[in-house]
Amino acid sequence: MTDLERQLQGYSLATVDINYWRPDHPRLLQTFSWQLYDLAPQFPELKRFLDHWKREIEATIHSVRVAHRDMLGPPRWRNVDEVLSLH
Structure with a gap:
């Protein structure tokens, strides 16, 4: 499935930061960052990845942070009443 097809089915871009400890360095907290298209708020793709992990x-997960934003949708705009120029 292409990225556009996923977006049309309701998927949005998610950025995931996973903090974890490796068994060979148990005092060093490491970070794995990853971007994927997933369905918010259930995040089935992320859950599948975490189950695989x-x-x-062998690394132990400390925390998972997820940020997402819908990629397709109605245009967003604001009416600007005033423009300010400095110098």
Whole structure:
């Protein structure tokens, strides 16, 4: 499925930051950042990835932070009443 097809089905771009500890460096908190198209607020793709992480990767997850924004939708605009110029 292309990115456009995903957007038309309601997917939006999500940015995920996963903080984790590796077994060989248990005192060092590391970060994995990733972007994907997913369905908010259920995030099935992210859940599938986290399930894979728990099964296959030895690193322990400390926290997961997700940010998302719909990519397609009605135009957003504001009426500007005044323009200010400095210098």
